[in-house]
Amino acid sequence: MPQLAVFDLDGTLVDTPRAIVETFTATFTSLGVAEPDPGAVRATIGLPLEQAFGRLRGLPPEHEQVTKGVRQYQICFKELILPRASELLFPGVADGLDTLRSQGILLAVATSKFHASADALLKAAGLRDHFAEVVGADQVIHPKPHPEPGLLVLETLGVPAGRAVMVGDTTHDLRMAQAAGMRSIAVTYGIHGVAELATAEPTWTADTFDDVVKLLGAALPSMAEGPAA
Structure with a gap:
């Protein structure tokens, strides 16, 4: 039975927060809407796109203006982020994923991005072949912090919790992991700070991706089957 490491994408593998702010700004401008506050945009990272856009516009996620905005965001995303994907990897990510795979650890992604956007970003960054499964927010009914994305990864790959x-940079990732019965690693170099991450009670905390690799290399082989304690 393999061991599994599940990664968030934005703020964990790829340093996209600044690019996400740029993309929202470009989207709002193209729609003729006042530019959003950068801090407000950063506060939505980790949420599904409809929820993030709706919150920034003060509209419900199902509103037609949100739907229109999401479509425009995806266009801007392809233009602004994908060409820079390989430059946006956090230090140590490419080599670290190679190391984990060489240790026989199965890798997956559970993200609040739509699957198509996540898949395109991973391909553009040269990482897609590392992952046995990529689950996006549009593949589940209940996105993070609900356990459904994590449970879908586990079920698809046939790995017990x-x-x-789970490795992530927000409390949404950590709470999803806890609810799904997985242990978790909080990374401190992403969106949420150390104090906020601590409120979600991660199993471990890492300051760099190299630290993540060391923790996974030590922890996963020693795990017994069954739900996390």
Whole structure:
């Protein structure tokens, strides 16, 4: 039975927060709407796109203006972020994923991005082949912090929760992991700070991706089957 590491994408593998702010700004401008506050945009990172856009516009996620905005965001995303994807990887990510795979650890992604956007970003960054499964917010009914994305990864790959660790930079990732019965690693170099991450009670905390690799290399082989304690 393999061990599994599940990663968030934005703020964990790829340093996209600044680019996300740029993309929202470009989207709002193209729609003729006042530019959003950068801090407000950063506060939505980790939420599904409809929820983020709706919150920034003060509209419900199902509103037609939100739907229109999401479509425009995806266009801007392709123009602004994908060409820079390989430059946006956090230090140590490419080599670290190679190391984990060489240790026989199965890798997956659970993200609040739509699947198509996540898949395109991973391909553009040269990372897609590392991952056995990529689950996006549009593939579940209840996105993070609900356990459904994590549970879908576990079910698809046939790995029990007790042999899996979630790695993420927001409390949404950590709470999803806890609810799904997985252990978790909080990374401090992304969106949420150390104090906020601590409120979600991660199993471990890492300051760099190299630290993540060391923690996973030590923890996963020693895990017994069954739900996390």
